[in-house]
Amino acid sequence: MNLTAIAAIYRYEMSRFFRTLLQSFLSPVLSTSLYFVVFGAAIGSRIDQVEGVSYGAFIVPGLVMLSVITQSLTNAAFGIYFPKFIGTVFELLSAPVSFLEIVIGYVGAAATKALFIGAMIFVTASLFVDFPVKHPLAMVAFLMLTCLSFALLGFIIGIWAGNFEQLQLVPLLIVTPLVFLGGSFYSITMLPPIWQKITLFNPVVYLISGFRWSFFGTADVPVGLSLLAIGAFTGICLTAIWWIFRTGWRLRS
Amino acid sequence: MPAILTIEDLRKTYAGGFEALKGVTLDIRQGEILALLGPNGAGKTTLISTVCGITTASSGSVSVAGHDIVTGYRAARSLIGLVPQDIALEPFERVANTVRFSRGLFGRPRNDAHIEDVLRKLSLWDKRNAPTKELSGGMKRRVLIAKALAHEPRILFLDEPTAGVDVELRKDMWNIVRELQADGVTIILTTHYIEEAEAIADRVGIIDGGQLLLVEEKDRLMRRMGRKQIELQLSEPIGEVPAGLARHKLELARDGCALVYTYDSQAERTGITTLLNDMAASGLVLRDVRTRQSSLEEIFVGLVSGDAR
Numbered sequence: 001m002n003l004t005a006i007a008a009i010y011r012y013e014m015s016r017f018f019r020t021l022l023q024s025f026l027s028p029v030l031s032t033s034l035y036f037v038v039f040g041a042a043i044g045s046r047i048d049q050v051e052g053v054s055y056g057a058f059i060v061p062g063l064v065m066l067s068v069i070t071q072s073l074t075n076a077a078f079g080i081y082f083p084k085f086i087g088t089v090f091e092l093l094s095a096p097v098s099f100l101e102i103v104i105g106y107v108g109a110a111a112t113k114a115l116f117i118g119a120m121i122f123v124t125a126s127l128f129v130d131f132p133v134k135h136p137l138a139m140v141a142f143l144m145l146t147c148l149s150f151a152l153l154g155f156i157i158g159i160w161a162g163n164f165e166q167l168q169l170v171p172l173l174i175v176t177p178l179v180f181l182g183g184s185f186y187s188i189t190m191l192p193p194i195w196q197k198i199t200l201f202n203p204v205v206y207l208i209s210g211f212r213w214s215f216f217g218t219a220d221v222p223v224g225l226s227l228l229a230i231g232a233f234t235g236i237c238l239t240a241i242w243w244i245f246r247t248g249w250r251l252r253s
Numbered sequence: 254m255p256a257i258l259t260i261e262d263l264r265k266t267y268a269g270g271f272e273a274l275k276g277v278t279l280d281i282r283q284g285e286i287l288a289l290l291g292p293n294g295a296g297k298t299t300l301i302s303t304v305c306g307i308t309t310a311s312s313g314s315v316s317v318a319g320h321d322i323v324t325g326y327r328a329a330r331s332l333i334g335l336v337p338q339d340i341a342l343e344p345f346e347r348v349a350n351t352v353r354f355s356r357g358l359f360g361r362p363r364n365d366a367h368i369e370d371v372l373r374k375l376s377l378w379d380k381r382n383a384p385t386k387e388l389s390g391g392m393k394r395r396v397l398i399a400k401a402l403a404h405e406p407r408i409l410f411l412d413e414p415t416a417g418v419d420v421e422l423r424k425d426m427w428n429i430v431r432e433l434q435a436d437g438v439t440i441i442l443t444t445h446y447i448e449e450a451e452a453i454a455d456r457v458g459i460i461d462g463g464q465l466l467l468v469e470e471k472d473r474l475m476r477r478m479g480r481k482q483i484e485l486q487l488s489e490p491i492g493e494v495p496a497g498l499a500r501h502k503l504e505l506a507r508d509g510c511a512l513v514y515t516y517d518s519q520a521e522r523t524g525i526t527t528l529l530n531d532m533a534a535s536g537l538v539l540r541d542v543r544t545r546q547s548s549l550e551e552i553f554v555g556l557v558s559g560d561a562r
Contacts, residue, residue, distance in 0.1 A: 002327070008357025012350075019345065087341030091400065094305040095358045096330040253267060253308050 009105025057131035062184030076110035076154030099245030111147035139214035152237035263313035288454035297443035334401035344386035359404035
């Protein structure tokens with residue numbers, strides 16, 4: 001294992017994050033505050049408790065997930081797409097590193113950034129509302145697994161994308177709707193029965209449900225199922241990446 | 254000199270069916286400067302990319318100091334540095350950082366003294382904290398060389414290092430290459446500038462249509478292939494070659510003011526003595542004598558236009 005190379009990639013990617021620190025932190029903090037102003041204060045005050053929790057507190061896990069999923073996805077996608085776009089990927093391909101090392105470096109950095117932002121939102125949210133964290137360890141585990149799996153997906157998108165439009169396509173057209181419809185802002189028990197069934201095909205439902213369980217101890221789907229879903233998702237992404245590097249798809253001609 | 258890089262029957266056919274390499278076999282000796290000369294699309298970059306791991310070979314093998322580039326890719330690649338043809342640098346990254354990153358990527362522990370040494374050698378030390386986007390084209394190319402040297406490679410590939418570079422900078426680049434050779438680095442450079450190969454290479458390989466047409470010592474190549482000419486300038490112009498000189502197959506030049514004799518400088522008898530004797534016998538008076546040797550360019554054009562196939 002070329003640990004020096006992993007560290008080099010990780011550090012290099014993180015330095016890009018720190019170069020744009022203000023933008024990296026300010027925008028999630030600002031958008032979270034806006035969500036609280038709109039959903040928490042303006043609309044939330046007219047909504048009764050959801051599953052025994054005030055609406056303002058109820059949306060906290062969803063908000064964190066929303067940002068963490070988007071951030072890990074776009075960070076990882078951009079992280080590997082950018083070297084492809086400007087041509088510096090040649091260095092990566094000619095270096096004595098294995099695919100696993102490249103993935104650990106890039107995905108690790110993207111997941112770390114997302115984790116930072118998730119923590120930032122958590123702190124910001126705690127300034128607006130009071131909420132319990134019943135299972136802190138599970139919360140951290142869910143957060144880390146989500147960062148990891150979506151960073152893996154982002155990495156695949158970054159390798160697949162042939163231009164900036166494609167790079168935006170999947171996050172914008174697939175992931176954002178799935179996250180919004182995954183119960184970030186509502187409990188699926190609030191949906192009509194038929195939609196309650198359909199929504200179970202949305203993998204994000206399991207993530208948000210599990211994450212919310214770690215806060216309030218209640219969930220839309222059993223927490224074991226949530227863990228299984230996120231585990232399976234991570235496995236699928238890993239397999240896809242293993243195949244990409246074995247065949248050199250979109251990387252080596 | 255032992256071979257540090259052995260390429261055997263390397264073939265590459267791209268997905269579209271284009272056969273870029275048609276069985277290249279080549280030994281590169283430790284410490285030499287080898288220039289791969291060829292027109293655009295000859296297969297130079299494919300050859301380099303395949304050796305460096307950017308492109309996968311269709312068949313054939315490459316070994317670097319005994320390490321196969323597929324089964325022993327870690328050991329093989331850590332010995333190689335690559336300077337690509339196109340300038341590719343992250344625009345916002347600072348010079349020293351990007352060079353340090355390259356070293357780490359190749360698995361070498363951090364060594365600021367070495368990075369400083371490389372940057373100073375390439376006159377980049379003053380620019381070490383500048384973002385690469387602020388550098389001139391020539392400076393950017395130096396940064397690419399610095400990145401390729403960051404992990405102390407034994408072999409350096411320079412893909413068209415002076416393409417689109419002005420004369421001054423080209424000479425600079427040649428000096429850098431010579432200094433690297435003095436440090437013991439084996440250098441393979443591709444170029445389509447003949448004068449570049451002529452100026453710095455120890456050996457020249459001519460590649461065209463995915464095939465290596467020949468590899469030879471530059472001097473020997475030029476001697477072997479080089480035909481020499483003597484231009485005999487006359488004090489008085491003449492209308493035609495005198496009958497007494499007919500057997501020398503001379504050409505009349507400069508409106509009858511000169512006779513040109515072409516001969517093989519490597520031949521046992523060049524025929525110069527008898528020519529001069531016959532000239533004296535014909536009563537021609539010489540004003541001046543000039544010799545000229547064909548350049549690598551003429552050899553090259555001769556080869557790729559089909560003479561050697």
